[in-house]
Amino acid sequence: xxxxxxxxxxxxxxxxxxxxxxxxxxxxxxxxxxxxxxxxxxxxxxxxxxxxxxxxxxxxxxxxxxxxxxxxxxxxxxxxxxxxxxxxxxxxxxxxxxxxxxxxxxxxx
Amino acid sequence: xxxxxxxxxxxxxxxxxxxxxxxxxxxxxxxxxxxxxxxxxxxxxxxxxxxxxxxxxxxxxxxxxxxxxxxxxxxxxxxxxxxxxxxxxxxxxxxxxxxxxxxxxxxxxxxxxxxxxxxxxxxxxxxxxxxxxxxxxxxxxxxxxxxxxxxxxxxxxxxxxxxxxxxxxxxxxxxxxxxxxxxxxxxxxxxxxxxxxxxxxxxxxxxxxxxxxxxxxxxxxxxxxxxxxxxxxxxxxxxxxxxxxxxxxxxx
Numbered sequence: 001x002x003x004x005x006x007x008x009x010x011x012x013x014x015x016x017x018x019x020x021x022x023x024x025x026x027x028x029x030x031x032x033x034x035x036x037x038x039x040x041x042x043x044x045x046x047x048x049x050x051x052x053x054x055x056x057x058x059x060x061x062x063x064x065x066x067x068x069x070x071x072x073x074x075x076x077x078x079x080x081x082x083x084x085x086x087x088x089x090x091x092x093x094x095x096x097x098x099x100x101x102x103x104x105x106x107x108x109x
Numbered sequence: 110x111x112x113x114x115x116x117x118x119x120x121x122x123x124x125x126x127x128x129x130x131x132x133x134x135x136x137x138x139x140x141x142x143x144x145x146x147x148x149x150x151x152x153x154x155x156x157x158x159x160x161x162x163x164x165x166x167x168x169x170x171x172x173x174x175x176x177x178x179x180x181x182x183x184x185x186x187x188x189x190x191x192x193x194x195x196x197x198x199x200x201x202x203x204x205x206x207x208x209x210x211x212x213x214x215x216x217x218x219x220x221x222x223x224x225x226x227x228x229x230x231x232x233x234x235x236x237x238x239x240x241x242x243x244x245x246x247x248x249x250x251x252x253x254x255x256x257x258x259x260x261x262x263x264x265x266x267x268x269x270x271x272x273x274x275x276x277x278x279x280x281x282x283x284x285x286x287x288x289x290x291x292x293x294x295x296x297x298x299x300x301x302x303x304x305x306x307x308x309x310x311x312x313x314x315x316x317x318x319x320x321x322x323x324x325x326x327x328x329x330x331x332x333x334x335x336x337x338x339x340x341x342x343x344x345x346x347x348x349x350x351x352x353x354x355x356x357x358x359x360x361x
Contacts, residue, residue, distance in 0.1 A: 027142050028149045043162035044150065048143065052175035070148060071141035 008042060013050060014089035017082055020060060026073040059085050115147040115157050118165055124238035125169045132179040189302050194222060196295040197315055203289040204319040208280040213269050221265045225258050248352050
């Protein structure tokens with residue numbers, strides 16, 4: 001992956017929503033999961049501006065929970081609006097995915 | 110334990126967000142969140158560059174863009190700040206009972222004050238966060254800023270003395286007392302608002318010279334050697350106080 005940062009924009013948003021839907025997570029956990037899925041070309045910190053925006057748009061809600069040491073961890077969960085946004089993303093992605101695959105299949109053969 | 114580089118980044122981010130007028134509570138939240146992230150990531154052998162990317166500045170901007178500006182806080186902060194500055198600049202003349210206003214005071218005095226505010230703003234928000242790791246560097250830069258600030262005001266006073274402009278207002282002894290009382294109330298009020306002893310102590314520091322001038326007998330008062338001693342001692346006292354204050358803040 002040379003530089004897919006530009007390509008990732010927007011797509012990361014949808015993946016974050018999908019991971020949060022799977023269960024409450026805090027920032028570091030979320031970054032680890034994204035990495036485990038194969039997103040290792042982007043810097044982890046990128047998720048925080050995105051999470052801040054999602055909070056502002058009320059796609060996610062947050063709760064503070066005690067951690068073993070240091071400050072409290074902030075856990076994210078999906079709101080109703082976030083759920084709708086995720087469904088929307090899945091549709092858009094499926095369409096885009098199919099379209100790009102079509103182009104590549106025909107143009108390369 | 111956070112690495113020095115990570116700690117430095119968090120301090121710079123905090124001052125950056127404060128200087129952009131973001132809400133205190135949200136600043137605390139994002140700093141806490143990043144502190145947890147950086148601590149856990151570093152414990153797992155990751156480097157801070159992998160987390161915030163190649164440009165800390167760009168990363169700070171991307172965080173700041175997503176945070177609302179605290180308009181309410183800003184609207185109250187600016188007048189409170191101006192009141193404090195006004196009280197500081199009025200105190201000495203009100204104590205010595207010579208409060209007067211001239212057009213030069215109003216026009217060039219405010220220009221001098223604005224320049225001083227800008228210099229101090231740069232010190233607090235641009236230089237201090239960068240040099241945070243070295244207490245000595247901070248104190249050195251503080252002395253430079255402090256000397257420059259004092260220099261500007263001294264220069265203004267000399268200039269003002271040479272260019273006698275039309276005096277607009279000279280306070281009667283009665284008015285002087287009232288002005289002094291108002292100054293004291295403003296200083297106390299602003300100290301409470303900022304919840305800081307420093308705001309109050311600066312006022313005491315400013316008042317010390319005119320108070321001593323009134324209390325001390327003239328043969329001590331007009332002796333230049335004593336004056337030089339007093340100036341040196343006061344600068345050293347402020348420097349030492351700042352040094353310990355900073356040490357305490359850093360370990361807190």
